Amino acid sequence: MGNERIIGATGLEQETGLGKDLLRKWRARYGFPIPEYVREQGGWLYTDQQITQLRLIRRLLDGGFRPGQIVGAPTEHLTALLASLPCGGEICCERPVIEELIELLASNAIEALDERLERERRKCSAREFVIDLLAPLTTAVGDAWAAGKLAIYQEHLCSSLLMARLNEELRGLQAQPNYPRIIFATPGEETHVLGLLMARVVLADSGAECLDLGAQVPAEELNQAAQACRADMVALSFSFAYPRRKVRPELLRLRHLLPASVAIWAGGKGVEAIRRPPAGVSLFSDLGRAAEMLHELAGVRS
Amino acid sequence: MGNERIIGATGLEQETGLGKDLLRKWRARYGFPIPEYVREQGGWLYTDQQITQLRLIRRLLDGGFRPGQIVGAPTEHLTALLASLPCGGEICCERPVIEELIELLASNAIEALDERLERERRKCSAREFVIDLLAPLTTAVGDAWAAGKLAIYQEHLCSSLLMARLNEELRGLQAQPNYPRIIFATPGEETHVLGLLMARVVLADSGAECLDLGAQVPAEELNQAAQACRADMVALSFSFAYPRRKVRPELLRLRHLLPASVAIWAGGKGVEAIRRPPAGVSLFSDLGRAAEMLHELAGVRS
DNA sequence: ATAATGCATTTGTCCGTGACAAAGAAGTGA
DNA sequence: TCACTTCTTTGTCACGGACAAATGCATTAT
Incomplete structure (x- = not known):
C-alpha cells in the first residue's frame, strides 16, 4: 500500500466534492494542490497528504472559514483549526x-x-x-x-x-385519509438518496401517500409530475454536499413553477445553514418536526 | 406550456448525457446547438426543437453514426436516419x-x-x-x-x-454453500443502479452471497472492499449512458488492481458494444447467461 | 450602540481557445 | 481477405480571462 494515490482530477472530485475547475483555480491562486503528472498512467498523482488536506479544507469551509485563509496551510494548522471548531474534530456519539x-x-x-x-x-x-x-x-x-x-x-x-x-x-404502510400525497425527489445535482428515503419512511409511517421520483429530478419535471399525479406536496432532500449557494435559487425556481396549492418541504444537511426559507417553502432540519407538521396539516384538513 | 425550455447547460447534460464541454465544442465545430442567453433567468434557453434534436443525435450516435454526419442536421433528416436503423425508431415490445x-x-x-x-x-x-x-x-x-x-x-x-x-x-434469499461472494457496484461515473439491482436479484436468487456498494465506486475503493470482505467476484454494471471509451480502461485498471483470484464480471447496455473483453474480465449482455455461468462455477468448486 | 447601506475584495463557475490522445476511416501491400 | 500504417475525426483537458455572487469592511443613519 503506497502512500500516494493516483486519482484523475475527476476522481478526486468524487472524494472531496471539489470541482476540477476549482482545484485548478486554487492551484493558480494559492499554489495548492499541485499534483504530479505521470505519463505512463496518464493521470495526475496526488499524494495522500494532499488528499487529507483537501478533506480537512472541505470541512473547514463547511465550518465557515474562507479559502484564502486555509487553502495553502500545512496539515497541522488545518487540524488545529478543525479542533477549534464547535463539534469539529469529534465524532458525535450521543448514544x-x-x-x-x-x-x-x-x-x-x-x-x-x-x-x-x-x-x-x-x-x-x-x-x-x-x-x-x-x-x-x-x-x-x-x-x-x-x-x-x-x-x-x-x-x-x-x-x-x-x-x-x-x-x-x-412495505405495508397504508396511506391514511386526509393525509397529503407527497412526491419525493432530489434536486438537480443531488445524488444522495438515503436522506430522502428516511424522510419517506417517516412521513409514510405518519400516514402520507408517498411517491418517489429518485435522484436528480429537474424542477420542470418535478412540476409535471406534481400536476399529473395531483400531489399536495413536494419533498426535497439536500445533502451536505449540495453547493450552498444553489439551494435558494433552486427552491425559488421550483416555487415559481409549481401551483401555489402544492406545498414545498425541503430537508437535509444542505438546508440547515439556510436562515430564512424562501416564501412558500418550509425547511426542516429535523424529521420529527416534519412528522408533527404533517399531523397538524391533516388535522386541519379533516 | 411554452414550446421553449430553459435549461442550464448542466441541466441539459442530465437530459441528454452530453457533457458541457462537448456541447461547446459542437457549437464551435458544427454551429449547433446555439442556445440564447436570457439575462433575467441567468441561464441558457434551449428550444424544444434543439432538445429533441439532441436526443435523436444521442440515439444515432449509439447506433453507430459519427457526429460530423448528423450534428448539424435538421430534425426530419435525423428521424429518417433513425427509422433506417435496425430496431431504431420502434419500441421493441416483444411481449x-x-x-x-x-x-x-x-x-x-x-x-x-x-x-x-x-x-x-x-x-x-x-x-x-x-x-x-x-x-x-x-x-x-x-x-x-x-x-x-x-x-x-x-x-x-x-x-x-x-x-x-x-x-x-x-429479502429472504439465502446464500448457498460453494457459491461465491460477490461485490456489486457501479463504476466511477455511473449513477444508474437499477441494472445493478436486477443483477443482484438474479445472482442472489441463484445462490450467491451479495454485497452492494451502490453507485460510483472508484476502482481503488472497490479493491479495498473486495480484499477486506474476501470477495470472490466483483460485478459491475455499465448503463447505456456510460461513455464507451472509458469502459475498457476502467476494467483494465480494476483488473490490474485486484488480485487474480477475484473474478470481474461486467454487464449492462454499456458493455454490449465491447467486442472482446479485456483478459480476466467476463462480459455479460444477458443476465440469464450470467446465472448459468454462476452455477457452472459453483459446480466446479464443490 | 445597533442596524443598515454602499464599496472593495474574495471566490467559484463559465467561456473560448488551443493542445492532444484515442478511436475510426482509408489506403497499402501481402 | 487480412494485417498494418497513415490520416482524419472527435472527445476531453488545461489555460487564462471574464464575471457575478458572496463576503468583508467602512461609513452613515437611527
Whole structure:
C-alpha cells in the first residue's frame, strides 16, 4: 500500500466534492494542490497528504472559514483549526449504540451489523428507529469517514444496507385519509438518496401517500409530475454536499413553477445553514418536526 | 406550456448525457446547438426543437453514426436516419404485457401498474420475473422516453417502483454453500443502479452471497472492499449512458488492481458494444447467461 | 450602540481557445 | 481477405480571462 494515490482530477472530485475547475483555480491562486503528472498512467498523482488536506479544507469551509485563509496551510494548522471548531474534530456519539455500530462497520462485520440493527428495530417504532437511530448513525458514519476511521466503501456498504432496511419498512404502510400525497425527489445535482428515503419512511409511517421520483429530478419535471399525479406536496432532500449557494435559487425556481396549492418541504444537511426559507417553502432540519407538521396539516384538513 | 425550455447547460447534460464541454465544442465545430442567453433567468434557453434534436443525435450516435454526419442536421433528416436503423425508431415490445405496463405508466396509474406487476410476479420465478419482464420493461421504458411517449419523471417513477420491488425480492434469499461472494457496484461515473439491482436479484436468487456498494465506486475503493470482505467476484454494471471509451480502461485498471483470484464480471447496455473483453474480465449482455455461468462455477468448486 | 447601506475584495463557475490522445476511416501491400 | 500504417475525426483537458455572487469592511443613519 503506497502512500500516494493516483486519482484523475475527476476522481478526486468524487472524494472531496471539489470541482476540477476549482482545484485548478486554487492551484493558480494559492499554489495548492499541485499534483504530479505521470505519463505512463496518464493521470495526475496526488499524494495522500494532499488528499487529507483537501478533506480537512472541505470541512473547514463547511465550518465557515474562507479559502484564502486555509487553502495553502500545512496539515497541522488545518487540524488545529478543525479542533477549534464547535463539534469539529469529534465524532458525535450521543448514544453508545451508534459507536458500537460504527465499530462493527469498521471491522466489516456486515451480518453482525444487520442483526444489531434488527434488534434495535424491535425496540421501537419505525419512526423512532429512523429518527433516533438511523439518521444519527448516517451522520456519524460521515464523520467517521472524514476522520479517516472508515473507508468510503464502508460508507457505501452501510448506505446500501440502510436503504434495503428502509425499503422494508416502507412495505405495508397504508396511506391514511386526509393525509397529503407527497412526491419525493432530489434536486438537480443531488445524488444522495438515503436522506430522502428516511424522510419517506417517516412521513409514510405518519400516514402520507408517498411517491418517489429518485435522484436528480429537474424542477420542470418535478412540476409535471406534481400536476399529473395531483400531489399536495413536494419533498426535497439536500445533502451536505449540495453547493450552498444553489439551494435558494433552486427552491425559488421550483416555487415559481409549481401551483401555489402544492406545498414545498425541503430537508437535509444542505438546508440547515439556510436562515430564512424562501416564501412558500418550509425547511426542516429535523424529521420529527416534519412528522408533527404533517399531523397538524391533516388535522386541519379533516 | 411554452414550446421553449430553459435549461442550464448542466441541466441539459442530465437530459441528454452530453457533457458541457462537448456541447461547446459542437457549437464551435458544427454551429449547433446555439442556445440564447436570457439575462433575467441567468441561464441558457434551449428550444424544444434543439432538445429533441439532441436526443435523436444521442440515439444515432449509439447506433453507430459519427457526429460530423448528423450534428448539424435538421430534425426530419435525423428521424429518417433513425427509422433506417435496425430496431431504431420502434419500441421493441416483444411481449404485449410490456406495452400494457407502459400504457399504465403513461397514464400515471401507478397503483395499477404495481398491481399488474404483482400479478405477473406470481406467474413465475424471481429469476424469470427479472430477466423476462423487468429487464425488457426497463429498456422499453427508456425507448418510450426517447420517443417522447413518456416524461422523465415517469421513467423515474417506474425506476423507483422497480427498485422497491427488487429490494423485496432480495429479502429472504439465502446464500448457498460453494457459491461465491460477490461485490456489486457501479463504476466511477455511473449513477444508474437499477441494472445493478436486477443483477443482484438474479445472482442472489441463484445462490450467491451479495454485497452492494451502490453507485460510483472508484476502482481503488472497490479493491479495498473486495480484499477486506474476501470477495470472490466483483460485478459491475455499465448503463447505456456510460461513455464507451472509458469502459475498457476502467476494467483494465480494476483488473490490474485486484488480485487474480477475484473474478470481474461486467454487464449492462454499456458493455454490449465491447467486442472482446479485456483478459480476466467476463462480459455479460444477458443476465440469464450470467446465472448459468454462476452455477457452472459453483459446480466446479464443490 | 445597533442596524443598515454602499464599496472593495474574495471566490467559484463559465467561456473560448488551443493542445492532444484515442478511436475510426482509408489506403497499402501481402 | 487480412494485417498494418497513415490520416482524419472527435472527445476531453488545461489555460487564462471574464464575471457575478458572496463576503468583508467602512461609513452613515437611527
